Amino acid sequence: MLTFKESILLMTRVNCRLKVRQEDEVLFYQAEKNNLDVEECKGILCLQPINSDKVEAGSVDDLWKEIYEECFLVSRYKDVLLNWDRFNFLIENILEKAEICNKKLEAVALMEQMLLRSEEYLWIEEAGCPVLLYKSDDVCHNVLNIFAEQLGAAFERAGQEVEYFDTETEEINDLNKFRGRHFRAVIGMQTYLFGVRMMDGSYLHDYIIGPKFNFIFDHPVWMRHHLTNVPKNFYVITHDINYVQFTQHYYHHKTYLLPPAGQIVTLEDLREIYDISFIGTYGDYWNQALLIHEMPREIRFIANHFLLELRKNTNYTAEEALAEVYRKKGYQPTDEEFLEMLWELYRPYFCAVYYYRHCVIKSLLDAGLRVDVFGETWQTSPLSVYPNLVCHPNVRYEEAVRIWQQSKMSLNIMSWHKGGFTERMANIMLCKTVLVTDDTSYLHGRYASDEDLIVFRLDELKTLPQKLKMYLENEEKRHGIAERGWRKACCNETWEVRERILEEVLL
Known part of the structure; x- marks a missing residue:
């Protein structure tokens, strides 16, 4: 029978930018999401008492990797740690390790940066964030929405959390609920939403953290509104290598070749009519x-x-x-x-x-x-x-x-x-x-x-x-x-x- 920790690791996504504390991050994430108490998450390694003999036997480089990632966890899951009364405990653990490798000042500076959500912090956090997928009106026989749903389902099967925003059932102003939130990626299917502006003329998506990707399925010259009215951190995905080159040359966006895919279907024994x-x-x-x-x-x-x-x-x-x-x-x-x-x-x-x-x-x-x-x-x-x-x-x-x-x-x-x-x-x-x-x-x-x-x-x-x-x-x-x-x-x-x-x- 699987342990609680093993079952959690099987059912959820992992932050691929963490290496030595990846499993700890998964357990913290589930604890935050499901309001678990500390007794249900006994497998979190960074909350275990330090074995000084074992720590001293490890290399300084390995020890610093633990410190680096634990500083991220202190910031990302601060509320969980405070609720468990383990916030100070983890900080003391980190500082004790830092003293062993003579890097206490560096550890304190790193922890401060992480708590202030520095660029370094955001880069690590991004890999553990949900993907936001945009759905739109029922056009082209609903094929663009089918693309979004099928890509979203593929992400979910890979353990990635996915959220959707549907312009057919939600108002454009409802996009404001994503302001300040961090996503691993915001993905649209030939959507105009990336061009939505605030009252002051700034782009709404500049306030939504994470890279933005717009799939383009027509020649990019007909998509100039979609490609010239865009926020920062914007990328293009298209199905034609010529469109990749065209978009990069004329619109100056990093562009990826990634055609829409098909769906594996149950092959029925149908007569060829x-x-x-x-x-x-x-x-x-x-x-x-x-x-x-x-x-x-x-x-x-x-x-x-x-x-x-x-x-x-x-x-x-x-x-x-x-x-x-x-x-x-x-x-x-x-x-x-x-x-x-x-x-x-x-x-x-x-x-x-x-x-x-x-x-x-x-x-x-x-x-x-x-x-x-x-x-x-x-x-x-x-x-x-x-x-x-x-x-x-x-x-x-x-x-x-x-x-x-x-x-x-x-x-x-x-x-x-x-x-x-x-x-x-x-x-x-x-x-x-x-x-x-x-x-x-x-x-x-x-x-x-x-x-x-x-x-x-x-x-x-x-x-x-x-x-x-x-x-x-x-x-x-x-x-x-x-x-x-x-x-x-x-x-x-x-x-x-x-x-x-x-x-x-x-x-």
Whole structure:
């Protein structure tokens, strides 16, 4: 049978910035949280009487490590120690050890700093604080909230305490309850909350202690409000290596590559009723093209050439296409001019995105392949005239998982994320379905086409239908790809994996 101490250590988080008094800190934390008395926490080593012979036999360095961490514990759990009538006892223990290693003055100075919550104290405390996760309105079929919940669940399974703030059920002013509190991290999913200001113009999050991370899932140029109105200690997480470089260069924020993950699901023995499925909207590229002509003349000229570059070079990022336009024009813009112009090119950018989405689906329909699409926009699209395009209503995340499991293969068509990876890709593979996706540099070196998934190029669509026909007719090969993709995704694309990477960042 486990002792009380052993059971506590199994059920709670640990402060990874403590080394020799980590277990003591866990017991103090549980005592504070559950109002335990001193008799229930007999295993706290730093509250044991000092064995002078044993202490003197230890090295000075080891002794100072104990003193250092116990000074932190005196400050962090001062109220618990006072309630137990052990505050003075622990201080006397610390000073006795300090005398043995001739560092009493240093110990007194350190203790004073810790009691005043110095930067050193806050750095140690942070590793034992909760994570605060932001949830928002039900947008994008609630997928951003699902990301927050799944990441939060992964943190909790790792022993990390998690708190949530939900803008759908709480008022913005309620954020004030976090002022002065310390969090291991404050994490949002493409949230605007980091830009909230106080009446005096200062950022509210400058009064919430701890690093702030905002996941960004669109091109950062469209997220400029989220990236320019930010507090101190702010970082960006994104799913595309090109967006990492773009954000660091133009917005000057430390940025991490960490794509959204998929969810390991119970694989049901479902009949494969869809040959090829696609869950996503149809965008009217022609309407976007017409709107380009309404742009101011000086922008329209750049927009037309920008769109031409994207169509000619489907491996270009948006910024590479604009840079090529300027190169041919013989003009070198400043970073500010470049950023402003790229922001203006919203319509030609999405014109290219929607055009190639149209072309991918059309190439399959022209070859006689049946494609099941999910989303109201397909019913009024030009492709709705094809009898082999089967239109279904919009679906939410939970329904999408079942559809992927019922599909022989499922399409992913990137919104021009040339170095990215999305939750759709992860979830398709985790449903043990063949992922069919346009190329992205994230896959290079991680996954092999025709082994773990099927990759196609937007400028080589002529060969795609025949390849998919071949795999639809060859069940053994198709299931082999699905199996290998599933195994790799289980190892690399889950929220548990993302949580472990975030843990390394937070260290």
